[in-house]
Amino acid sequence: MKKWMEHVKSSLWAQASLYTLFVLATSLSVYLMDKSAIAFLLLLASLLLLYYTSFPVKLKWAAAGLLLVIVIPFATSGGPSHESYMEVATQCGIYIAMALGLNIVVGFAGLLDLGFVAFFAIGAYTYAIFATPQANNFISGHLFPVSGSTFWLFIFIGGFIAALFGILLGLPVLRVKGDYLAIVTLGFGEIIRIIFNNLEKPVNITNGAMGLSSIKPPDLFGMDFIFPHQIYFIVLAILLLVLFGVRRLEHSRLGRSWKAIRDNEIAAQAMGVPLTLTKLSAFAVGASFSGMMGVVFAAKQTYVDPTSFTLLESITILAMVILGGMGSVPGVILGASLVTLLNIQVLTDVTQWLNELTAQGVINVPSALSPAKMQRFIFGAILVLIAVFRPYGLIASRNRKEDVEKLKERRSSAAISVNSTNGPSGGVTP
Amino acid sequence: MVSSILHSLPQVLVDGLTLGAVYAVVALGYTMVYGILELINFAHGEIFMTGAYVGTAVLFGFHALGWFEGAGWIAYMLILAAAMLFTGLLGVGIERVAYRPLRKAPKLISLISAIGVSFLLQDFVRFIAELRTGNYIVTGITLYNDNHKIATSSVSGVFGDAFLKTNTIIVFIVAVLMMVGLDMFSKRSKWGVAMRAVAQDRETASLMSINVNKVIALTFFIGSALGGATGVLFAQQYATIDPFIGYILGLKAFTAAVLGGIGNIRGAMFGGLLIGLLEMFAAANLGLITHGNFGAEYKDVFTFLILILVLIFKPQGLLGKAVKEKV
Numbered sequence: 235m236k237k238w239m240e241h242v243k244s245s246l247w248a249q250a251s252l253y254t255l256f257v258l259a260t261s262l263s264v265y266l267m268d269k270s271a272i273a274f275l276l277l278l279a280s281l282l283l284l285y286y287t288s289f290p291v292k293l294k295w296a297a298a299g300l301l302l303v304i305v306i307p308f309a310t311s312g313g314p315s316h317e318s319y320m321e322v323a324t325q326c327g328i329y330i331a332m333a334l335g336l337n338i339v340v341g342f343a344g345l346l347d348l349g350f351v352a353f354f355a356i357g358a359y360t361y362a363i364f365a366t367p368q369a370n371n372f373i374s375g376h377l378f379p380v381s382g383s384t385f386w387l388f389i390f391i392g393g394f395i396a397a398l399f400g401i402l403l404g405l406p407v408l409r410v411k412g413d414y415l416a417i418v419t420l421g422f423g424e425i426i427r428i429i430f431n432n433l434e435k436p437v438n439i440t441n442g443a444m445g446l447s448s449i450k451p452p453d454l455f456g457m458d459f460i461f462p463h464q465i466y467f468i469v470l471a472i473l474l475l476v477l478f479g480v481r482r483l484e485h486s487r488l489g490r491s492w493k494a495i496r497d498n499e500i501a502a503q504a505m506g507v508p509l510t511l512t513k514l515s516a517f518a519v520g521a522s523f524s525g526m527m528g529v530v531f532a533a534k535q536t537y538v539d540p541t542s543f544t545l546l547e548s549i550t551i552l553a554m555v556i557l558g559g560m561g562s563v564p565g566v567i568l569g570a571s572l573v574t575l576l577n578i579q580v581l582t583d584v585t586q587w588l589n590e591l592t593a594q595g596v597i598n599v600p601s602a603l604s605p606a607k608m609q610r611f612i613f614g615a616i617l618v619l620i621a622v623f624r625p626y627g628l629i630a631s632r633n634r635k636e637d638v639e640k641l642k643e644r645r646s647s648a649a650i651s652v653n654s655t656n657g658p659s660g661g662v663t664p
Numbered sequence: 665m666v667s668s669i670l671h672s673l674p675q676v677l678v679d680g681l682t683l684g685a686v687y688a689v690v691a692l693g694y695t696m697v698y699g700i701l702e703l704i705n706f707a708h709g710e711i712f713m714t715g716a717y718v719g720t721a722v723l724f725g726f727h728a729l730g731w732f733e734g735a736g737w738i739a740y741m742l743i744l745a746a747a748m749l750f751t752g753l754l755g756v757g758i759e760r761v762a763y764r765p766l767r768k769a770p771k772l773i774s775l776i777s778a779i780g781v782s783f784l785l786q787d788f789v790r791f792i793a794e795l796r797t798g799n800y801i802v803t804g805i806t807l808y809n810d811n812h813k814i815a816t817s818s819v820s821g822v823f824g825d826a827f828l829k830t831n832t833i834i835v836f837i838v839a840v841l842m843m844v845g846l847d848m849f850s851k852r853s854k855w856g857v858a859m860r861a862v863a864q865d866r867e868t869a870s871l872m873s874i875n876v877n878k879v880i881a882l883t884f885f886i887g888s889a890l891g892g893a894t895g896v897l898f899a900q901q902y903a904t905i906d907p908f909i910g911y912i913l914g915l916k917a918f919t920a921a922v923l924g925g926i927g928n929i930r931g932a933m934f935g936g937l938l939i940g941l942l943e944m945f946a947a948a949n950l951g952l953i954t955h956g957n958f959g960a961e962y963k964d965v966f967t968f969l970i971l972i973l974v975l976i977f978k979p980q981g982l983l984g985k986a987v988k989e990k991v
Contacts, residue, residue, distance in 0.1 A: 340772075344772060346772055346775060346776075348779070406972055406975075406976045407972075407975075409975070409976055409979065410975045410976075410979065413702075413703070413704045413771060413775055414922070414975055414979070416704065416775060417704065417915070417918060417919075417922075417971070418971065418972055418975060420915065421915065421919075421968035421971055421972065422968075422972075424912075424915075424964060424965075424968060425964075425965050425968050425969075428961065428962065428964055428965050429965065431961070432958075432959075432961050432962065435956075435957060436957040545911070549779065549783060552776070552779070556776055560772075600794075600795055601794075603791055603795070607790075607791075608787060608791075609787075610783045610784075610786055610787040610790075611783070611784060611787035611788065611791075613780075613783055614779075614780045614781065614782070614783030614784035614785075614786075614787065615780065615784060616780070617776050617777065617779055617780025617783070618762050618777050618780035618781055618784065619780075620776075621762075621766060621769075621773050621774070621776045621777035621780065622761075622762065622765050622766065622777060625766075625769060625770075625773045
């Protein structure tokens with residue numbers, strides 16, 4: 235057995251064939267069975283498995299793309315619960331993007347933000363106000379609701395406005411250190427929620443606690459995106475954009491500045507990292523991811539109200555980042571998926587199962603203990619347990635290994651090129 | 665407009681001072697822990713809430729057994745003591761389990777642990793309350809609920825009358841007693857001196873043969889007991905409690921602590937009273953001043969704005985001293 239395992243570890247072909255077998259088996263069972271959350275979860279787990287295989291990186295990306303674009307949508311389309319599977323996958327995507335945004339603020343830059351859901355709310359309301367007749371209340375001319383085809387533009391507008399608010403929040407907060415920052419952002423999250431909850435007078439902008447309903451769905455060349463299996467592809471596309479951005483930013487000059495500030499603010503400042511600009515950019519970038527997903531959320535639900543944006547949501551996103559590992563992109567993706575699946579698939583399924591058992595009289599679980607109500611308990615427990623026992627999360631972040639030879643080569647070639655342009659007497663090189 | 669603000673002023677003062685006294689005592693818990701560990705004890709608001717529930721539960725117990733029917737003050741003292749003991753031990757337990765292992769870890773990690781504890785406590789209390797009564801919003805028995813009128817209108821015609829319950833006076837007296845007691849304790853007693861020494865410099869204090877762990881545990885006990893006692897006062901004053909009262913009240917009490925200068929015990933008292941007065945003033949008059957456009961529902965926004973403004977312009981607080989950062 236051990237020998238066999240080692241063989242699998244060393245041979246790519248063995249891994250590939252086993253992996254294909256796993257994907258085939260799980261997707262077939264999802265396709266053939268009417269409703270099997272376990273098969274669906276296993277199918278999603280194949281993405282995690284992919285992370286641990288030793289395929290070349292490009293192949294991993296290609297396989298992940300294949301799974302997400304073709305295999306998962308197709309495998310789930312077999313039964314009547316197609317939409318509910320796709321709903322779960324869509325929610326996962328939305329939360330992954332938000333967790334990646336929070337990861338920039340908390341994980342990379344080390345600024346604890348407890349009001350992160352405010353940016354999500356700003357994005358959602360940006361689309362909701364203009365894609366319903368609501369905007370006619372304060373802009374004359376009966377131009378609204380805008381048509382669903384502007385949704386694509388609104389993704390960027392939502393991201394931009396959220397980023398703007400991120401900077402607005404960041405500006406005063408920058409004078410505040412670490413733990414004060416947590417409190418101020420907590421207050422900011424509450425302020426935004428209270429304002430959205432009450433901004434129905436003097437001018438009715440948000441329609442207060444009633445919320446905004448019948449928001450226009452996105453529309454591409456006359457096709458409406460209404461069902462989760464359609465929204466899924468929008469989320470996937472944005473997620474790809476976000477992921478690409480995060481990967482590029484992480485090792486860029488800005489990304490390294492974030493990490494430097496996180497590890498030691500004073501030392502970073504002494505090394506010439508501009509504190510204000512770097513912190514503000516962390517806030518802005520993180521907020522923009524959240525704002526974009528807010529727009530998608532509003533379009534998906536076709537209904538927004540202030541109760542979707544409570545402190546519990548902020549803490550949920552924080553729990554995702556902490557569980558996965560602060561600053562680790564694969565970790566955060568895993569953390570966000572686990573928490574979301576737990577939240578909307580596992581907890582509801584277990585609750586339903588317990589209710590059935592109670593109805594049959596096998597056991598008696600009082601409704602106070604029903605798992606669907608225990609979110610706070612579970613997220614609180616995740617936060618404490620991870621903080622005490624595994625502060626670096628499930629997949630700890632690693633700094634990229636620098637190839638010393640390559641760096642030297644690059645350096646010498648750069649030096650030569652500078653010398654050749656400046657001529658032999660060019661002593662000072664930048 | 666001015667006349668109606670003046671008319672409601674006596675009532676605003678009474679309510680504001682009562683609320684402010686509650687904030688002040690809760691703020692003490694934040695400020696003590698922050699002074700000694702440089703950690704915002706997020707769970708402190710939930711300790712306050714637990715205190716409110718313990719007090720109410722014990723009072724329900726007394727009522728069911730028919731004890732102290734005639735002597736309400738004994739019941740009052742006993743529920744205060746029970747809540748203080750329970751929450752004090754709870755605070756020590758939380759410190760031992762969730763904060764002590766992280767004392768050398770980055771601050772962010774202990775802060776996250778604190779947030780986790782606060783959520784755990786909220787839900788724990790929620791399901792115990794829901795299990796026992798079927799609803800987590802509990803309306804308790806209130807002692808000393810009779811109303812008094814202060815005839816401020818007889819002083820000058822511009823003022824209206826103010827009303828208060830006997831319990832309001834009790835809240836105020838108990839809060840003041842606790843604050844004075846804590847002030848005396850930290851200034852006069854040997855343990856108080858040790859506490860201030862640890863807050864100033866933990867390592868040097870430990871070299872002076874102060875048992876740092878014991879002092880920190882004691883700080884948590886006292887801070888949490890004060891928070892729990894305030895919870896009982898709150899439950900008696902406002903009758904209805906739910907497991908989520910601690911979070912927003914804790915946030916405001918923290919604002920009070922920052923306003924007064926964090927780590928400063930007298931500052932926290934002053935800040936608490938000020939925030940209570942400002943909040944009540946905003947709740948009563950915000951709608952009036954803005955001609956009904958922004959009503960009392962914005963009073964929390966008002967409090968948070970104060971917090972943000974204080975942090976921007978005077979981060980050391982009104983009574984605190986500015987500290988230079990050491991490299």
